[in-house]
Structures are given as C-alpha cells and as structure tokens.
Amino acid sequence: MELVYVFHSGFAVLSDKASLLFDYYEDTDKDYGFVHEELLKRPEPLYVFSSHFHQDHFNPEIFKFKEKKDNIVYILSADIARKRSKYVKDQDYIKLRKGGSFEDDLIKVKAFGSTDIGVSFAVNLEGKEIFHSGDLNNWHWMDESTQEEWQGYEKSYLDELSYIKKDKRSFDLVMFPVDPRLHEEKSRGARQFLEAFNVKVLAPMHFWDKPEDDEKLLQSAKEHDVLLLNIKKRGQKFSLPW
Incomplete structure (x- = not known):
C-alpha cells in the first residue's frame, strides 16, 4: 500500500484493490500532475472523499474525473449539498454526516x-484502518483568544476524540492537520490524537506549500512509536510499512 501527498489536505492511498x-x-x-496523469489511469476503483465544503477541501472539478474514469464512487460530507448545491445537484454520490x-x-x-465543519473519515481498506481528519483539530488559536475561549475549543476537540473512541481505538494511517498558523502549538491536536x-x-x-518540522510532534511520535512522515513537496510518495 502506498500514500501520495497531493496538496494541502489532499492525499491518495493506493492498494492493489x-x-x-x-x-x-x-x-x-x-x-x-499525479491525480490526472497517474491516479485516474489506474484500473482499480477510485473512492473520492470530501470532508466539507471549504474550497481547500472540496473542489467541484472532482466530478470531471468521470470523463477519464468510469469506476469512481464519491463520498461527500452532507454540508456540501447545502453549501455547494449547484455543483452536486445532478451528481451521483454518497452523502454522509456524523x-x-x-x-x-x-x-x-x-x-x-469535526471541530470546524463537516466530518472526518475512518476507512477500512484491506483490513487497514485509515483516518482522514478533514478539519477536525484542536483549533485553539491561543494567540488570538482568551484562555476561556481556547480551553472551550480544546474541550470540543477532546469531546470529539472521545466520540471516536467509542468505535475506534487504533489506526494504521492517520492524516491530520499541523497548521503553521497555530504557531508554537500547531501540533497540539495531533499530539493529543497520538495520546488517545x-x-x-x-x-x-493542512500546511499549503509550507511544511515545517515540529520538535514537539517529533518527540511525541517517538514516545508513541509512530512513524511520522516527512512531507516536503507535492507528489511525494511513501511506501506504507505493511
């Protein structure tokens, strides 16, 4: 199984099936690039996920993929039907809410x-548990919020993790925001996820074209025996260790 970093929060997971x-x-x-020139040419079925309607997570161009590939299943968060109705009105897709x-x-x-809007996705493919967070994160914004405000944001995030834990305890692969706009605590949500x-x-x-190493996350990954992928550029491919 292979992981390809496309851009921002976009990833492709490739298996034989x-x-x-x-x-x-x-x-x-x-x-x-990779999606148009490689992914859409693969013979295996393709599942396309969008976690919510924000433009950096949902691009209506995904429906044009059908011009190149027949066996595509679209799985979209329910908010997209409300917020981007003109793009999905006549489309065939699976609509999911929390x-x-x-x-x-x-x-x-x-x-x-999610702690923003839409959903996060847990996908079991060939027995492997894969999690894409969407905009689920500890968006604490410490530099811009009062202590009471950011602690409220944090509680909402931890509550969502508790909800997930009712169903899932472990994941083989997790894709999770480490947003540089959160400055010194940009990996706080990711570290709490690894603890849970x-x-x-x-x-x-969720770092656009500005991937940054984070010493706190590196240390947390080491402590929890997690393989932290060192993403540096679009199109980077990783062979997953299974």
Missing part, C-alpha cells in the same frame, strides 16, 4: 465529527 483520494484541492502541479456509514465489497467508511489512539503512521497536512 482500490484507490482512495481525500480532500482534493489542487493536483501536484496545480491543474495536472455517525453515518457506507460499505461495499472493498471498503467500510464511518463518518465522525494507537497510531502506526502519521501524515501531517
């Missing part, structure tokens, strides 16, 4: 919550 594409915003070369699920012969999907769940591989995301 299926491919997953999460939160497509731009291709590895903006309009073209607590919803989808299953076929290849994958099992459960939608969990048994995670094998962590892929940082």
